[in-house]
Amino acid sequence: MKKDTPRQVLWAPWRLEYILGEKETGCIFCTRIEQSPEHDERNLILLRGETCFVIMNRYPYNNGHLMVVPYRHTGDLTELSPEENQDVMAMLQQTLRVLSEAMTPDGFNIGLNLGRVAGAGVDDHLHFHIVPRWDADTNFMPVIGDTRVIPEALNATYKKLRVVFEKLK
Numbered sequence: 801m802k803k804d805t806p807r808q809v810l811w812a813p814w815r816l817e818y819i820l821g822e823k824e825t826g827c828i829f830c831t832r833i834e835q836s837p838e839h840d841e842r843n844l845i846l847l848r849g850e851t852c853f854v855i856m857n858r859y860p861y862n863n864g865h866l867m868v869v870p871y872r873h874t875g876d877l878t879e880l881s882p883e884e885n886q887d888v889m890a891m892l893q894q895t896l897r898v899l900s901e902a903m904t905p906d907g908f909n910i911g912l913n914l915g916r917v918a919g920a921g922v923d924d925h926l927h928f929h930i931v932p933r934w935d936a937d938t939n940f941m942p943v944i945g946d947t948r949v950i951p952e953a954l955n956a957t958y959k960k961l962r963v964v965f966e967k968l969k
Contacts, residue, residue, distance in 0.1 A: 829855070829869045829925045844958055847894070847965050851887040854895055854965070856958060857929070863952050864903050864932040864961070868892050875924040877914060888928065894968065895930050902964045905932035 824831065832843040833853055840846075844856035846866065857865040868891045870884050880888070892910065899905060909931040913920035 827873055827925050828922060829927060830873050833869075833871055841955075841958060841962075844954065846898075846958070846961055847891070849887055849891050851881075851884045852891050854891060856954060856961075858954065860931075860954075861929075862931050862933065862937060864899050864905070864957060866895055866899070866930045866961075867927040868895060868930065869925065869927045873925050875914070875920070875926060877912070877926060880926070892928060892930065894965075898961060898964045898968060899930065899932050901968075902960050903932055906935045907933045909933060 832839075832845060832855065833848075835843060837845075837848065840848075844858060845853055846856065847854040851872070852868055852870045855867050855869060857867055868888055870880060870888060872880075872884065874880070896908060899908070909929070911929045911931075912926065913923075913929075914926075916923045
């Protein structure tokens, strides 16, 4: 997009709550996992494992954007124990199976940003991103309009994925 080209506005009223709402203190991952499992749907937690959990990204890059997060609060990958490493990898694999069955993507991006300069929005608590991708999912909106379109509401995606996580336990 050229610098002198004005940006178009896409109406996204759901973001107003985030913009005007009270800013959260503390670690967003720790505060959610410390809450009772009865709040998992509200917190978008799909699965709790032995040493890590799966949570939806509230501001996804694409439909079905999930994160695998160790319970332990650390931003240093080298601090994970062998058990945590094994559990994270197993949960990443399980998450791929769930997304494949529930959403039939054509591929995935899996990533970990270590440190703020590497793109980590939360740099003091490791979290692995899993982003489902489809052929031609990059269309004119992100390319021309510099805007992402998420075609399904988060709560609808949550319910769809939760059913498959439960089935594959």
